[in-house]
Amino acid sequence: MRAVFLDGRGHHEVVDDAPTPTVGADDVLIRPAAVGVCGTDLHLVIGDYPTGRFPVVPGHEFAGTIEQIGSAVTGLTVGQKVAVDPNVACGKCDDCLTGAPNLCEFLVPIGVTSNGACADLVAVPAHVTYALPDGMSMAAGALVEPLSCVLHALDRGPALTGKRVSVHGAGSIGLLAVIVARAQGASAITVVEPSPARRAAALDLGADVAVAPGDDLPARSVDVAIEASGHPAAVTAAIDLLAKRGTLLQMGVVSSETTIALRPYDLFDRELSLIGSQSLATSFPAAVELMTEIASTAEKLVTHTYGLNDYGEAIAAAHSDSALKVHLIPGN
Numbered sequence: 001m002r003a004v005f006l007d008g009r010g011h012h013e014v015v016d017d018a019p020t021p022t023v024g025a026d027d028v029l030i031r032p033a034a035v036g037v038c039g040t041d042l043h044l045v046i047g048d049y050p051t052g053r054f055p056v057v058p059g060h061e062f063a064g065t066i067e068q069i070g071s072a073v074t075g076l077t078v079g080q081k082v083a084v085d086p087n088v089a090c091g092k093c094d095d096c097l098t099g100a101p102n103l104c105e106f107l108v109p110i111g112v113t114s115n116g117a118c119a120d121l122v123a124v125p126a127h128v129t130y131a132l133p134d135g136m137s138m139a140a141g142a143l144v145e146p147l148s149c150v151l152h153a154l155d156r157g158p159a160l161t162g163k164r165v166s167v168h169g170a171g172s173i174g175l176l177a178v179i180v181a182r183a184q185g186a187s188a189i190t191v192v193e194p195s196p197a198r199r200a201a202a203l204d205l206g207a208d209v210a211v212a213p214g215d216d217l218p219a220r221s222v223d224v225a226i227e228a229s230g231h232p233a234a235v236t237a238a239i240d241l242l243a244k245r246g247t248l249l250q251m252g253v254v255s256s257e258t259t260i261a262l263r264p265y266d267l268f269d270r271e272l273s274l275i276g277s278q279s280l281a282t283s284f285p286a287a288v289e290l291m292t293e294i295a296s297t298a299e300k301l302v303t304h305t306y307g308l309n310d311y312g313e314a315i316a317a318a319h320s321d322s323a324l325k326v327h328l329i330p331g332n
């Protein structure tokens with residue numbers, strides 16, 4: 001089969017004769033139909049992702065069709081359309097047993113430390129495989145994983161109904177947060193993003209206001225700030241915007257060496273909550289469900305599609321300002 005391999009030193013190779021993955025008793029074999037490229041992949045390509053194991057087939061945001069099922073698998077059938085939660089946790093540690101499998105020390109993320117979906121076929125455990133409704137497009141199916149990350153972050157904070165929300169960074173995660181905030185009844189959505197193209201996309205997808213970093217915004221005007229850029233200055237700006245009892249949801253990955261200035265008095269004075277969110281915990285099924293309602297809007301995020309042989313072009317496009325979400329279509 002064809003597969004993209006990353007060597008962790010900045011090179012990728014599309015091979016035609018990769019071995020077909022072995023399907024264990026508890027696994028399913030999937031033919032991926034749409035595979036998202038995200039920031040994690042951009043780091044993996046150049047080899048600076050701390051937990052990456054090389055060589056690896058990338059691709060952790062995907063939807064496809066079941067080609068084969070393991071002998072012990074029940075509840076899934078050949079030919080079914082599915083999406084996959086790529087975070088395969090141990091299921092036995094304290095984190096797993098207390099609803100935080102995303103923090104499991106034994107996590108094996110598909111497409112990061114085990115082979116992913118940038119291939120004609122991928123084998124994954126059945127328990128992370130979720131059936132998609134018949135009418136859902138593969139593009140929408142491949143967006144369920146990033147949507148799950150947004151839902152997990154929102155699960156960690158207060159309900160958005162009637163809340164004033166800001167989103168810092170309008171990449172695909174920030175834009176999905178805009179769509180979800182609208183769907184969940186936020187009263188006002190402000191987006192802070194340097195790229196004019198992405199600000200325009202944010203307005204199109206439901207934001208009320210979109211400004212560049214540094215532009216004036218009313219002070220203390222936000223109840224929930226969703227930080228999805230990973231830029232330290234954006235974190236500080238987000239905290240500054242928070243109204244009394246406001247909540248920061250930190251989704252963006254800031255370099256582990258970076259520190260920011262924080263006045264603990266602000267936490268006291270305004271009773272602020274600062275909450276972190278990493279990847280997704282148990283939100284995948286809820287994201288499948290929500291996607292049935294928002295698919296036609298979410299699909300607008302997919303601005304570029306490429307075949308497997310054009311992996312290099314796909315990565316270049318994902319670095320560009322004009323790309324919101326790049327999808328690989330392995331069948332092409």
Ligand SMILES: [Zn+2]
Pocket residue numbers: 037038039040060061146
């Ligand atoms: Zn991702």
Ligand SMILES: [Zn+2]
Pocket residue numbers: 089090091092093094095096101104105106107
């Ligand atoms: Zn665990």
